[in-house]
Amino acid sequence: MSDVTLATLPIEAALQQAQVNGQHRPTSLISMRDIWKTYQMGTEEVHALHGVSFDVNKGEYIAIIGPSGSGKSTLMNLIGCLDTPSKGDYWLNGKNVSEMDDDELARIRNQEVGFVFQTFNLLARATALHNVELPLIYGGIGSTQRHEMATQALKAVDLSDRVTHRPNELSGGQRQRVAIARALVNHPSILLADEPTGALDTHTSKEIMDLFERLHSEGNTIIVVTHEHDIAARAHRILSIRDGLIEKDEKIK
Amino acid sequence: MKLLRSDIYENLRMALSTLLANKLRSFLTVFGVVIGVITVMLIASIISGIDVSVKKEVESFGTRSIFISKFSPGIHVGRRSREERMRKELSYDDAIALSNLPAVELSVPFLDITNNFFGQKLLVSGGGKTTAGVALQGTLPEFERAGTQVVSEGRFFTQSEEDTKQDVCVIGSKVADDFFKFGSPVGQTIKIGSDEFRVVGTLQKREQFLISGGSDDQNNVIYLPFSVAKKLKPNADDIYILAVGRSGQMDEAKDQVRDLLRVRRQVSFAAPDNFGMETAESILDNFRSITAGLAIAMVVISSVGLMVGGIGVMNIMLVSVTERTREIGVRKAIGAKRSDIMWQFLIEAATLTGIGGVVGLSIGWLSTFLLRLLLPSYVPLWAPIGGFVASVGIGLIFGLWPAWKAARLDPIESLRYE
Incomplete structure (x- = not known):
């Protein structure tokens, strides 16, 4: 990045950027520096994110909150390496993700990110165990070890007795726990949950949030994207997004 | 490459479970492939059967034999032409004259007194x-x-x-x-x-x-x-001749026989032969033209079948890719590379047509037993191997485009797909 661009950055970000330019890799787990995401809508350019910078340390439990259209989903896609920023640097676990190609991104998603979706997104015809094994298959792990790891992951979400069940034989909460086991099976750097309780009733939501809390206490880094304030309130830090910018970044616990 | 080593089994398993979930659709899709492979099996076994029989026939005919009759050789349907029927008969003396030719080892006449519709x-x-x-x-x-x-x-x-x-x-x-x-x-x-x-x-x-x-x-x-046959049916004049050429002089023998017969039967310089000569070679040529015709029919019918099957597979795979857009998104989100998705769909398409191929091979193989009641036939090894390879190949080729379409889907869009 040129000096001219540096001059236009906010002071704090510029300092951190300078460190990055000076070949010092960020020490934090996630380091976003002046991230822009621009979409071309016809002839018009729409900035979904304009200049977002923040850091996440290992072991944090963060909620990203914001109304629809705030750029929250775009940010989540970037954090999850499903997309790359139009401008800016994103360091994840010491790797600069912002300039990676498709296959490298797939590898990062496989190794560093565990996704949990609102609608679970399990393979309908596959057993719980096979669903959990899927990331390991793409990670190139042999079947014996894969089996072992998937069984462990299901045990960690208290589903040892549902290993051979298919999604349609499981309750919503159980399905989400299978999805969480799938997200955790590769021991990723971050667990990235997109409205994880959006399709669940209050009771089951509480169960899942309790599980998140437990996983956090076991040392996992968790990022929950939500628009529900009581879900966000379970996190230890809340990033509020509005109009493509971080409006508020507050530690609450 | 990792994928090719350990996960081809995983992909096969997934492909099979997907196909079994849509049994009727899968069957209809590969129907063309089934027909194509059955055709290959049947015609290949007919060709092989003819081949073996003709070889045996030629062996017993004798590789040095020249079979001479007043009729032109080859396969004919219906009545002979008037010209052919009106030709002069061959004679005992013709046979004796031929036996004196230098390249001819021996020559014998046959007087055919077999019962026919006419006469005593x-x-x-x-x-x-x-x-x-x-x-x-x-x-x-x-x-x-x-x-x-x-x-x-x-x-x-x-x-x-x-x-x-x-x-x-x-x-x-x-x-x-x-x-x-x-x-x-x-x-x-x-x-x-x-x-x-x-x-x-x-x-x-x-x-x-x-x-x-x-x-x-x-x-x-x-x-x-010969003399006794003549005595039994004095007015019989239906004579044909078997001449045997000397070893290594077959071409000369044929030429000498033709030349001498043309002289003896007074064929003018430019006119065609008014007699027929058949050798092992000419019999083989005859059957070669039959088997070549069959081979062309086989290639045409089976390739139409395979093409129809291939287009069906492409169609169904495109539907499958659309139906499973979300699944593809999920797979990409949890770390599937483009090549992983590509292989998943390619293997699925190849499994589909491969199963069609195996069904076709089984039905074709069973049908050869029925065929054997009518014709000599046996299944040559290349037919099932070729049929299977072709059916899997069709899946791979026609699956390419759908698989590529799946592979380059954007994960974010796919995850959002309802």
Whole structure:
């Protein structure tokens, strides 16, 4: 990045950027520096994110909150390496993700990110165990070890007795726990949950949030994207997004 | 490459479960492939059957034999042309003249006195059975040296028996089986017309193609001395000639035979032959044209089938990719590379057509048993291998585009897809 661009950055970000330019890799787990995401809508350019910078340390439990259209989903896609920023640097676990190609991104998603979706997104015809094994298959792990790891992951979400069940034989909460086991099976750097309780009733939501809390206490880094304030309130830090910018970044616990 | 090593099994398993979830759809899709492969199996087995039979036929025909008749050789349907029917008969003297040619080792005439629709009937009886449906051929003892008929028991008749018009005969294996089920036919008596003939020898069974029973059966034949046959049916003039070329001089023998016959039958310089010559080579050529026709039919029918199947597969895979957009998004989100998705769909398409191929092979293989009731046939190894490879190949080729479409789907859009 040129000096001219540096001059236009906010002071704090510029300092951190300078460190990055000076070949010092960020020490934090996630380091976003002046991230822009621009979409071309016809002839018009729409900035979904304009200049977002923040850091996440290992072991944090963060909620990203914001109304629809705030750029929250775009940010989540970037954090999850499903997309790359139009401008800016994103360091994840010491790797600069912002300039990676498709296959490298797939590898990062496989190794560093565990996704949990609102609608679970399990393979309908596959057993719980096979669903959990899927990331390991793409990670190139042999079947014996894969089996072992998937069984462990299901045990960690208290589903040892549902290993051979298919999604349609499981309750919503159980399905989400299978999805969480799938997200955790590769021991990723971050667990990235997109409205994880959006399709669940209050009771089951509480169960899942309790599980998140437990996983956090076991040392996992968790990022929950939500628009529900009581879900966000379970996190230890809340990033509020509005109009493509971080409006508020507050530690609450 | 990791994928090719360990996860091909994983992909196969997934593909099978997807296909089993849509049994009817999958079956309809690969119907063309099934038809294509059945065609390959059936026609390949017919071709192989013909091939083997023709080789046997040619072996028993004799590689140095030149078969001469007044008719043109080859396969004909319906009546011969008037020109052919009106041709002059070959004669005993023609045969003797041919035997003096330098490149000809021997030449014998056959007087065909087999019963036909016209003229007097010669009933043949022996061992308590009577029939009119046996080929009766008068020939010379020299014939034995041609090697196309081998005496299995007893002997061939001799020149002195020919010269003195003895009522002796040599019988084909079918005649032996029909008339003399028990004990040796040699020394037994066969009645032809009103005369009694002593059986002096029996012949080995000859392999032949497509003919069994009737007087066309080369094993259903009685050979008599030429002079005796002439005596039995004095007005018979249906003569054909078997000439045998000297070893290594087949081409010369053919030329000399043709030239001499043209002279003897007064064929003018520019006119075509008014007689037919058949050799092992020309028989092979005939059948080659049949098998070539069949091979073309096989290629056409099976490729139409495979193409139809291929287009069906492409169609169904495109539907499948659309239906499973979300699944593809999820797979990408949890770390599937483009190549992983590509392989997943390619293997699925290949599994689909591969199963179609196996179904086709099974049905085709079973049908060859039915076919065997009508025709000699056997399944050559290349047919099932070729059929299977082609069906899997069709899946891979026609699956390419859908798989590529799936592979380059954007994960974010796919995850949002309802």
